[in-house]
């Protein structure tokens with residue numbers, strides 16, 4: 001049975017077909033409500049059900065507390081309408097590029113550290129992936145599971161995709177990539193996804209906060225800005241445990257040398273004696289707070305990407321330091337739930 005959804009405050013209308021989530025219906029109708037992981041873990045798609053009833057679906061308890069549920073909140077990536085609905089959520093002022101399934105061939109793999117592999121995927125010569133800098137793709141695995149990875153290249157390179165994969169010990173997909181995947185393997189991907197992309201209609205200076213392979217989408221955004229000659233000031237904080245976990249240090253250092261509007265601040269949380277590290281130490285979000293303790297973050301936009309705990313603490317503490325709620329953009333690298341997802345547009 002179909003249900004009508006009214007999105008407030010815009011008044012946009014969409015129809016949810018049987019089994020569709022609120023997010024899927026909105027995307028299929030061309031409305032751009034924010035989301036991240038699409039599996040009920042990151043909380044980016046949280047909004048309010050003003051009237052009507054939903055099946056809340058399968059989600060992580062930390063992403064939607066009972067108190068939030070009682071206050072009418074729901075995660076739209078997994079909530080399905082049981083009646084007609086009126087919902088309230090932010091809509092993003094950019095046109096959606098609908099995700100589609102395409103084959104991709106592994107062009108090459110480059111292992112850059114003990115646990116990071118850079119993977120280049122070539123699309124068929126007739127295919128070009130249109131996406132926004134910072135978005136992500138999903139691999140469609142043979143058993144129906146999906147795995148999400150951020151695009152590390154800028155959108156003007158639309159036929160060769162770059163991904164940075166951290167090895168998850170025991171992880172189904174990354175173990176395969178590191179240990180078994182042959183060169184020229186053909187994969188199926190669906191893309192583009194996500195609302196973590198560069199807002200080009202703003203002129204605010206940018207703070208980018210990356211943890212580990214959270215550097216990937218940030219790299220895509222900065223390379224896009226350079227390609228388009230967008231000269232908004234950027235301060236990039238890249239947090240890692242040890243020196244070898246900063247798996248691509250030369251590139252951001254070169255940006256900072258070459259472009260006066262880009263600063264690069266690497267931060268190590270567990271520097272080893274052999275690192276002989278003279279730079280910043282501690283947690284990466286704390287380095288930002290330390291640097292902006294007197295002026296606050298009110299004039300800035302923050303793009304933050306990496307482990308869910310880092311993104312969560314950065315969000316809370318940056319708002320406390322004066323950052324506007326609508327100036328924080330993030331992707332939390334939640335891991336895939338052990339279930340098959342159907343996914344928007346799939």
Ligand SMILES: Cc1cc2nc3c(=O)[nH]c(=O)nc-3n(C[C@H](O)[C@H](O)[C@H](O)COP(=O)(O)OP(=O)(O)OC[C@H]3O[C@@H](n4cnc5c(N)ncnc54)[C@H](O)[C@@H]3O)c2cc1C
Nearest residue numbers: 037148149150164165166171172173174213333334335336
């Ligand atoms: C929007 C989005 C973008 C992402 N982009 C990237 C990216 O660019 N680079 C990247 O390296 N990762 C990224 N991730 C994370 C990546 O998708 C997951 O780590 C994925 O689950 C790894 O697949 P796997 O099959 O190897 O491990 P799985 O088989 O999924 O995991 C096996 C077990 O390992 C644990 N685990 C898995 N991932 C993690 C983790 N990240 N942290 C802690 N424990 C974990 C869990 O217990 C899990 O059950 C992204 C995630 C999302 C949601």
